[in-house]
Amino acid sequence: MDINNRIVTMLKENYNIEVTRIEQQTGGWSALAFFIEDKERNYFLKVYNKNKPSVVQWIDAIDGCTPLVKWLHDYTELNNNIVNPIFTKFDGNKCEDESFVYLLSEYVEGATIGENPLSxxxxxxxxxxxxxxxxxxxxxxxxxxxxxxxxxxxxxxxxxxxxxxxxxxxxxxxxxxxxxxxxxxxxxxxxxxxxxxxxxxxxxxxxxxxxxxxxxxxxxxxxxxxxxxxxxxxxxxxxxxxxxxxxxxxxxxxxxxxxxxxxxxxxxxxxxxxxxxxxxxxxxxxxxxxxxxxxxxxxxxxxxxxxxxxxxxxxxxxxxxxxxxxxxx
Ligand SMILES: Nc1ncnc2c1ncn2[C@@H]1O[C@H](COP(=O)(O)OP(=O)(O)O)[C@@H](O)[C@H]1O
Ligand SMILES: [Mg+2]
Missing domain, CATH: 3.90.1200.10 (Aminoglycoside phosphotransferase (APH), C-terminal lobe)
Incomplete structure (x- = not known):
């Protein structure tokens, strides 16, 4: 199954999301990145390839860091500076199939600083x-x-x-x-x-x-x-x-x-x-x-x-x- 079809199926089964648009974006060094849209809102999906050995440490980190990010978002003054994680309908931090691990969050409408200097x-x-x-x-x-x-x-x-x-x-x-x-x-x-x-x-x-x-x-x-x-x-x-x-x-x-x-x-x-x-x-x-x-x-x-x-x-x-x-x- 190609990656877009995998994602559509995974989002429906685990998040009840009916995808209306999906686009791969330039990602970072650890994962593939996708823009996802349904009728109500936009999401950012990070897709880790389980077969890449150096990625295993980042996959293992998800269950420790996601509840912390959620806490920082909900209970500190950082709520406007941190993306709200989205949990699966089974309350999971992530979901996976035999090849990939998927991590979903709210989509940030904006630009990555990247090579630009900070103002x-x-x-x-x-x-x-x-x-x-x-x-x-x-x-x-x-x-x-x-x-x-x-x-x-x-x-x-x-x-x-x-x-x-x-x-x-x-x-x-x-x-x-x-x-x-x-x-x-x-x-x-x-x-x-x-x-x-x-x-x-x-x-x-x-x-x-x-x-x-x-x-x-x-x-x-x-x-x-x-x-x-x-x-x-x-x-x-x-x-x-x-x-x-x-x-x-x-x-x-x-x-x-x-x-x-x-x-x-x-x-x-x-x-x-x-x-x-x-x-x-x-x-x-x-x-x-x-x-x-x-x-x-x-x-x-x-x-x-x-x-x-x-x-x-x-x-x-x-x-x-x-x-x-x-x-x-
Ligand atoms: N929630 C988001 N909304 C929109 N774009 C995002 C979001 N999170 C990350 N991105 C974009 O995707 C890129 C890669 O995401 P990131 O989480 O940094 O992955 P990696 O671990 O591979 O570095 C970021 O540099 C940014 O441009
Ligand atoms: Mg990054």
Whole structure:
């Protein structure tokens, strides 16, 4: 059965939705994305392919994060900044068939920020959203809190990347070899650094807050209000997990001024910033290598190679990271 027919059947059986229009949209890196319409309203449907190994973690996250997103929507001042999840008629967070997992939500009429810079109003709004999210940690029920992933500073992706560099990279004479080879020493240095940071952070006492953990511009939409979408990465982690995406931007000081109205932030942890900065780069690099070599492409080869190249360059230029961050704060 083709994917559109599957979706129409699934929506009828699980949500009583009679689809009048269905259109595939440009999705992100983890799932296919569809615009859905019935007689009354529009929906956004995310479709995860169960056969892609790296997607399993996001599918597993749905049952923990969806009730939390619903709570944040219904019981905090974030109700206009979070998409309301939609449950199945059996009260499920998602539904599935043998190949796909489906996640339905309200449709946001608006534009993804994506490559555009945030305006000053959007920076202030994002600071309010992340401030309120972090602040909400003390109000969430124990039951919901216990369902959330807790940061353990694990670095499995570093082990996998290191093993790939040592044992697999040379096995194929392809464009991945050509692009990655000159950066092998740099990557292995960064992986060593991550081992040190991971151990250091694991042994430190932290105050954990509810973090979105993926609040980059492709997960922010401007509708009537600024909306933070794509919550499958949510976890209890140090504030730096969310703030890393902001403190490297020119608007860091403006953001922090507004953020501090909602949330205390007196002692920035530079180790945590460095950890989350390198984590993002190394995880992305490993993800794109996997797409190119093992799991099949999500975006075009051109886009994937371009991102791989630019992230390797960013990684190799990261030596002044700590001094740059201290200046920005
Ligand atoms: N509720 C929504 N309404 C309209 N568009 C959305 C909605 N959620 C996501 N999108 C669009 O789809 C893209 C991919 O969705 P996202 O949840 O970020 O998936 P991924 O996990 O693959 O990154 C987003 O960048 C955004 O452009
Ligand atoms: Mg996304």
């Amino acid at each position: 000053t109003n959007q920076v202030n709004e994002l600071a309010r959203i992340l401030g309120l999210l972090h602040q909400s940690t003390s109000k969430v029920s124990n039951k919901l809190r216990e369902q959330q992933t807790v940061e353990d500073f694990g670095i499995e992706y570093c082990d996998l990347l290191s093993s790939f560099i040592h044992y697999d990279l040379d096995k194929k004479d392809d464009v991945v070899l050509e692009i990655v080879k000159p950066y092998c020493n740099c990557l292995l240095d960064k992986i060593d650094r991550m081992m040190f940071l991971s151990k250091t952070l694991y042994n430190k006492a932290h105050k954990y807050v509810l973090c979105h953990a993926d609040a980059h511009n492709w997960n922010i939409m401007q509708g009537e209000n600024l909306m933070l979408i794509d919550w499958e990465c949510v976890k209890l982690a140090p504030q730096e997990q969310d703030l890393i995406l902001v403190v490297t931007e020119p608007y860091a000081k403006q953001f922090l001024k507004v953020y501090k109205k909602y949330m205390n932030y007196d002692t920035p942890d530079i180790d945590a910033y460095e950890f989350y900065f390198l984590k993002r780069k190394l995880e992305d690099i490993w993800e794109w290598i996997k797409d190119l070599r093992f799991e099949g492409l999500v975006k075009s080869e051109d886009i994937t190679l371009k991102l791989l190249r630019s992230t390797l360059i960013e990684c190799s230029q990261a030596d002044s990271f700590r001094t740059d961050i201290e200046k920005a704060l």
